[in-house]
Amino acid sequence: MKGRAVKLREAHKAGSGSPAFCSVAWAPGGQHVVTASAADVAILIHDAAAVSAGGTGARGSGSAAAAATIRLHKDGVTAVALAPGSGGSLASGSIDHSVKFYSFPDGTFQSNVARFTLPIRSLAFNKKGALLAAAGDDDGIKLIATVDNTISKVLKGHKGSVTGLAFDPKNDYLASIDSFGTVIFWDLCLGSEARSLTRVAPTFGSDHSVKNTLCWSPDGHTLAVPGLRNNVVMYDRDTAEEVFTLKGEHEQPICSLCWSPNGRYLATAGLDRQVLVWDVKSRQDIERQKFDERICSMAWKPEDNAIVLIDVMGKFGVWESVVPSTMKSPTEGAPELNLPRVPLFDDEDEEEKPSTSAGFDDEIDESLGDSAPFNHKRSRRKATFDDHMNGDSEEEDMIHEMQSGKRTKGRHKDNKEGARKAMDDSATSGRLVTARMQAAFQPGSTPSHPGKRNFLAYNMLGSITTIENEGHSHVEVDFHDTGRGPRVPSMTDYFGFTMAALNESGSVFANPCKGDNNMSTLMYRPFSSWAGNSEWSMRFEGEEVKSVALGAGWVAAVTSLNFLRIFTEGGLQMHILSVSGPVVTVAGQGDQLAIVTHASDCLPSGDQVLDVKVFNITEGAQSMSGRLVLTPSSQLSWFGFSENGQLSSYDSKGILRVFSGQFGGSWLPVFSQPRQENLKMKATGWWV
Structure with missing residues (x-):
């Protein structure tokens, strides 16, 4: 089957006519679309209704209207990410080695978040928007606590440029992939490597107009990774074992993919300039589109049957009615992961002022609700000897508890009743619902924080x-x-x-x-x-x-x-x-x-x-x-x-x-x- 052809309109001009990696993302709620290009210093925030209607703007006839334009990077923009929730934040990474935060959707600059020594290639927010992962050509993935822009952890293990990052919707793992095709599962509770899959994805070398990517299913059960045989391989979240593959009409390696809101469908873009839409349950491709240039980034519209795409020449558009009306809707039965997720902290912590400490505690701080705006101005914090040696400090307490958060392997169904029961069972403990065996520590030492003694x-x-x-x-x-x-x-x-x-x-x-x-x-x-x-x-x-x-x-x-x-x-x-x-x-x-x-x-x-x-x-x-x-x-x-x-x-x-x-x-x-x-x-x- 093939639906109506998708028309693409220019958003970013290609530098010297050469292909460049471009990024696109839907804002939460689907009212705005953000685009960026490695050949352009501008980040464009588009009104989604105007994009769907084929509006024109300052770039000329047939170009897409931009509701806001951001020009603060000194070089091309290689990655963008949007924090969940209304009134959230926009993050951008660039060839100029910097990561920046802006308010959204007005695009007002908030702060410089981090500096790298080499270009950024990938950004990702966690489910709560309280943690940002940033990586690229540098050695290490930086986890940034958005509450105060401090670096919580640097994860090292990749040998090549890290081109793709994705947080598990349940906040247990961060998955990353590099230009050599290696995938690593990072345990967010321990802040260390859990499993590594060596060279399971295509190798793109120094071609930065295309990059390896990966994506978690909305329920967090499986991780979709481009395979070595022009296919998609699904890996189990807890064992990292191959579950099944999707093999179809792609003639060259897959370079981008995205899930439908309910996880029933998966869209894949390949170097063969094709975009395929898969029914994951039947493992068959049900729709396809052929484009003039490679599609390098895609995003499924939240709570809708549409995909936004952008190619390597900076042209983008919206594919409406992706899934045929005769099939199950891509939004029907979408998981509500916010409800069954059991908080690791007491309700009383929600009323406390968010901690400015740099640690994994920031990533699950219940005070940072999905609807709450984020303030990314760095908070000044005095680090005294007493603070470091305080055995009951808030920072040390939270870090110990994060290290003890335990995954329940093999559990692939979250439900409200189970969550309520777990919270009831934890009422006497006051803190942890489940726990992992705590890691070894040295008496008298304090947790390590980058840039601090x-x-x-x-x-x-x-x-x-x-x-x-x-x-x-x-x-x-x-x-x-x-x-x-x-x-x-x-x-x-x-x-x-x-x-x-x-x-x-x-x-x-x-x-x-x-x-x-x-x-x-x-x-x-x-x-x-x-x-x-x-x-x-x-x-x-x-x-x-x-x-x-x-x-x-x-x-x-x-x-x-x-x-x-x-x-x-x-x-x-x-x-x-x-x-x-x-x-x-x-x-x-x-x-x-x-x-x-x-x-x-x-x-x-x-x-x-x-x-x-x-x-x-x-x-x-x-x-x-x-x-x-x-x-x-x-x-x-x-x-x-x-x-x-x-x-x-x-x-x-x-x-x-x-x-x-x-x-x-x-x-x-x-x-x-x-x-x-x-x-x-x-x-x-x-x-x-």
């Missing part, structure tokens, strides 16, 4: 801090008491420090390898030999160090293989033990080494199940073993020894506990810390 270790003797700059970590070790030794000069480590421990005698034990799962390096430097620059280091193949600790004459590290390695200060390995589960953290003082591990997966209520063991290194004996007590639905925020040697823990609910020999051994709650007060924690003790 991060504390790796701190005690009464001194501190270790680091700040990242252009991929390098500038590390400093400072001693508070200058009479005990010289201030150690700063150093730059090309791998970056992920964790460090500092004991009362001034010895430093660190893991300077960041994110290298094939090899991990440990470095130890005793206080007495700083002047002589003495140290020892050790590397482990196939192991990643998760947490480190120091004691009297020994150093210890727990790795991803659940090995506990104990060394002398000279670097000789004294003991190697297998621990019972994935490590959470480890702490040392004197002869005592305490380790916390997961005893099992989280309970349905969201509770962490943790075990704690204490070893006496000198005697080679285990002095304590049992379950670590936590407040329901909380996570362990800090763990270590007090100054008088009592084992202590602090959870994300603000409860500080110490272990006592009373009643055969029990955890005694010392106090509950109010959120607004400032609790200072340190590696070898605590005080209020």
Whole structure:
């Protein structure tokens, strides 16, 4: 079948007549269309009614009228994205390496969001519009918290230019694709790579007039990716396994695709200048159009049976009545993902002022509703030492909870009743509905934020801090008491420090390898030999160090293989033990080494199940073993020894506990810390 031919009208002039990548997007509600071209510095906001009626504008007869024009980039615009909800925002990326925000639909400039060192190729907002992903020729995908324009995370894993980004509608994953055809699923809860599919899509090399792209189905079940055989491959959201393929009349690779609002239909554009519309259920193409030039970008109109398209010469138009009237409407039964999605935070958080902290908490902040306008002017924030060391700070609490958000694999049907039941079940917990096993952490360190100093270790003797700059970590070790030794000069480590421990005698034990799962390096430097620059280091193949600790004459590290390695200060390995589960953290003082591990997966209520063991290194004996007590639905925020040697823990609910020999051994709650007060924690003790 073939419907009425689609007429395209000029929106952007092609530079020197050469093809260039052009972008097009429907605004939420479908009242406006946004276009941009890599050969033009202008971003055009069109009235959708005028576009459909074939209106003319300043560019001459047959050209499309623009309701607003933005000319703030210094070079061609390579990507545009619109935040969900009315009164939202427009983001643009350019060859000039910048990402900018504008109010919408008037196009008033709001702020410069981020600078890259190379051109931008792709932008995407998450479902709430609270997180923007930006990527291109640079090494890394930047996740930008729109509440204050800070960079929440940089995701690194691609070897080529990242040309496509798409957030899972359920906010569990970000999918990305590069010019080499590699697709990566990023876990948004952990901020790390979940799965990688190598070279599963076409390779376009240095031709920037076409790019790999991908798109989630509206229900979030599958990810559509252009295949290597001029087809479309569907991948499962949780396993990244191939589910099925769509193979039709495309004679060359597919370079653009978009889903209908209900996910029943998929439109694909290929290098053969064809656009096909598929009935995904029957896996047959039901409509097609042939164009004079390649269609490089498409978008299905929200809640309607129409697609807007733009070609590599900057001409665009609307394909009306895409799906024949004899078939099921493309909007019938469209999923309402806002209803079943269970919030990770209490309703009371919705009334609070949005946090300006840079973290994954911004992406699901319920205070940023779909209908709320966004203010992208950067908020000034004072980062003090107390803020960093606050064990119950809002920022640290949210980050820990985001790390514990658990996916339920294989669940492909969301319903309102299930969501309500989950919220009811979580009423007693006050925070998390479901939880993931919390990741390992280093006691005394603070979450890393780009451009800000991060504390790796701190005690009464001194501190270790680091700040990242252009991929390098500038590390400093400072001693508070200058009479005990010289201030150690700063150093730059090309791998970056992920964790460090500092004991009362001034010895430093660190893991300077960041994110290298094939090899991990440990470095130890005793206080007495700083002047002589003495140290020892050790590397482990196939192991990643998760947490480190120091004691009297020994150093210890727990790795991803659940090995506990104990060394002398000279670097000789004294003991190697297998621990019972994935490590959470480890702490040392004197002869005592305490380790916390997961005893099992989280309970349905969201509770962490943790075990704690204490070893006496000198005697080679285990002095304590049992379950670590936590407040329901909380996570362990800090763990270590007090100054008088009592084992202590602090959870994300603000409860500080110490272990006592009373009643055969029990955890005694010392106090509950109010959120607004400032609790200072340190590696070898605590005080209020």
